[in-house]
Amino acid sequence: MSHDTMDLTLHVWRQKSSKDSGGFVTYVEEARGISEHMSFLEMLDVVNEKLIEKNEDPIAFDHDCREGICGMCGLMINGIAHGPDQTTTCQLHMRVFKEQGITDITIEPWRAKAFPVIKDLVVDRNAFEMIIQAGGYISVSTGSAPDANSLPIPKENADKAMDGASCIGCGACVAACPNASAMLFTSAKIGHLGLLPQGQVERDDRVLRMVNKMDEVGFGGCTNIGECSAVCPKEIGLEFIARMNRDLIRASLAKGDSKKP
Amino acid sequence: MTGIASFYQRSIGKKVVMALTGAFLLFYVVVHMWGNFKIFLGQEQLDHYAEGLKTLGDPLFAEEQVLWLFRIALLAAFLLHIYTAMQLSHMASRGRPVAYKQRKDVQANFASRMMLLGGIAVLLFVIYHLMHFTIGVAHSDFVYGEVFNNVVRGFQEFMGIPAIIYIIAMIFLSMHIYHGAWSIFQTLGLNGPQYNGVLRGLATLIAVVVAIGNISIPLYALFALSPVEVTGWFQSIAGLFGF
Numbered sequence: 001m002s003h004d005t006m007d008l009t010l011h012v013w014r015q016k017s018s019k020d021s022g023g024f025v026t027y028v029e030e031a032r033g034i035s036e037h038m039s040f041l042e043m044l045d046v047v048n049e050k051l052i053e054k055n056e057d058p059i060a061f062d063h064d065c066r067e068g069i070c071g072m073c074g075l076m077i078n079g080i081a082h083g084p085d086q087t088t089t090c091q092l093h094m095r096v097f098k099e100q101g102i103t104d105i106t107i108e109p110w111r112a113k114a115f116p117v118i119k120d121l122v123v124d125r126n127a128f129e130m131i132i133q134a135g136g137y138i139s140v141s142t143g144s145a146p147d148a149n150s151l152p153i154p155k156e157n158a159d160k161a162m163d164g165a166s167c168i169g170c171g172a173c174v175a176a177c178p179n180a181s182a183m184l185f186t187s188a189k190i191g192h193l194g195l196l197p198q199g200q201v202e203r204d205d206r207v208l209r210m211v212n213k214m215d216e217v218g219f220g221g222c223t224n225i226g227e228c229s230a231v232c233p234k235e236i237g238l239e240f241i242a243r244m245n246r247d248l249i250r251a252s253l254a255k256g257d258s259k260k261p
Numbered sequence: 262m263t264g265i266a267s268f269y270q271r272s273i274g275k276k277v278v279m280a281l282t283g284a285f286l287l288f289y290v291v292v293h294m295w296g297n298f299k300i301f302l303g304q305e306q307l308d309h310y311a312e313g314l315k316t317l318g319d320p321l322f323a324e325e326q327v328l329w330l331f332r333i334a335l336l337a338a339f340l341l342h343i344y345t346a347m348q349l350s351h352m353a354s355r356g357r358p359v360a361y362k363q364r365k366d367v368q369a370n371f372a373s374r375m376m377l378l379g380g381i382a383v384l385l386f387v388i389y390h391l392m393h394f395t396i397g398v399a400h401s402d403f404v405y406g407e408v409f410n411n412v413v414r415g416f417q418e419f420m421g422i423p424a425i426i427y428i429i430a431m432i433f434l435s436m437h438i439y440h441g442a443w444s445i446f447q448t449l450g451l452n453g454p455q456y457n458g459v460l461r462g463l464a465t466l467i468a469v470v471v472a473i474g475n476i477s478i479p480l481y482a483l484f485a486l487s488p489v490e491v492t493g494w495f496q497s498i499a500g501l502f503g504f
């Protein structure tokens with residue numbers, strides 16, 4: 001074995017379909033001689049090639065950009081969303097495991113009622129889409145691109161809005177939360193619109209609608225523990241949740257709070 | 262559905278109820294402790310204080326009226342807090358029907374993961390506490406109105422086991438407050454990155470003061486120690502751990 005390869009033992013959740021009950025399968029043979037320079041997904045690609053050679057069903061996992069911007073690639077790796085580095089699974093490299101002396105790796109899909117497993121490690125994150133549909137937009141016609149600085153925005157707000165907008169919807173916050181809560185995701189979306197002038201008109205309705213939807217699709221509540229923010233590849237902070245809470249309280253007072261705003 | 266009912270239907274509405282009732286309970290815990298400190302001034306002062314609670318609000322209110330109003334508000338807040346905690350924990354377990362085989366905490370502290378269990382411990386303690394010092398049925402030698410004697414004897418009886426129960430309960434309560442007091446600000450959105458350090462510090466301070474303050478009472482009853490001595494103890498224990 002050359003010095004930059006590693007022999008792994010993988011425990012992978014395999015589940016044929018949403019109806020199958022699923023279970024863990026251990027791979028040793030297929031996970032030998034993995035280069036430490038590979039990304040986590042490349043490691044899984046290698047394992048899959050060996051499975052295909054043996055005429056076995058490859059492990060299904062989600063991915064797209066493989067550069068940390070699309071948010072498709074979430075996996076629960078040794079009990080931590082996106083694994084031991086605070087980044088996306090596609091940007092996680094095997095050397096991190098080598099440095100920490102980890103050879104035993106358990107890989108599970110995100111677990112939440114609102115994220116049902118489609119196959120193996122692939123989950124359906126459509127619930128996030130539904131939260132966005134409920135109000136994560138601005139209903140104004142934008143016309144052609146406006147002149148720069150025609151709408152002044154304080155630098156601080158612009159920065160904060162960008163922090164919220166950097167959410168890629170990967171679902172790690174839900175996966176890591178002991179309550180399977182989607183508060184960090186929802187609050188990042190509400191926050192980045194609510195911090196900008198264009199987002200003010202629908203601000204009250206937005207928070208009411210999006211929070212209603214978030215509850216309706218089956219996410220849990222927040223207990224201010226902070227696991228979400230600690231695994232967020234974009235390091236979105238709990239202050240977005242505080243902001244959403246504040247917005248919701250204000251909107252409820254202003255609107256007399258009807259369930260259907 | 263409109264108004265309060267639909268507000269409460271939301272996860273965040275429930276959290277706001279947790280925070281407001283929790284804040285009220287916390288206010289009570291601090292006032293209650295302050296009142297009980299009269300024990301260090303001696304029997305006469307403590308018994309006088311307890312007697313005085315009955316005429317709170319005099320002459321506007323008749324005897325015990327304010328006391329009972331406060332008790333009712335306290336009970337309501339306590340029940341609402343517990344009921345909402347049950348609903349939220351039900352939502353949480355419904356939110357993840359299939360558990361992980363492996364899950365590690367990255368950020369959570371022990372106090373934050375113990376909110377429900379610690380809360381239940383506090384609930385059991387409150388029931389015992391009422392039976393012990395208010396109703397007296399868990400007390401071997403209870404005399405209505407003799408607060409000082411009831412407290413001192415109540416801690417000393419059964420080889421000091423009641424005192425130990427109180428001390429353990431206060432550690433649970435203090436942990437609950439450590440996470441809870443900070444949570445009030447987060448849940449109500451009354452914070453911001455620039456204040457979070459201060460608010461964390463404030464929550465820690467309240468938690469430590471509630472623990473040391475309340476624990477000093479059973480220790481005083483057992484060993485006739487003054488709070489100054491007890492604080493000294495805590496300092497040397499903290500010193501052992503390098504604080």
Ligand code: HEM
Binds near residue numbers: 279380383384
């Ligand atoms: C003197 C008694 C108590 C005090 C002073 C107190 C105080 C608090 C405070 C200030 C909070 C924070 C609210 C928030 O999340 O914003 C809280 C949360 C909570 N309390 Fe209590 N509480 C008490 C008793 C109880 C009891 C008896 C239970 C029993 C079930 C309980 C269960 C909880 C739970 C589950 C939470 C939510 C935890 C979280 O969000 O992480 N508490 N409490």
Ligand code: FES
Binds near residue numbers: 069072090091
């Ligand atoms: S594959 Fe796009 S973020 Fe990882």
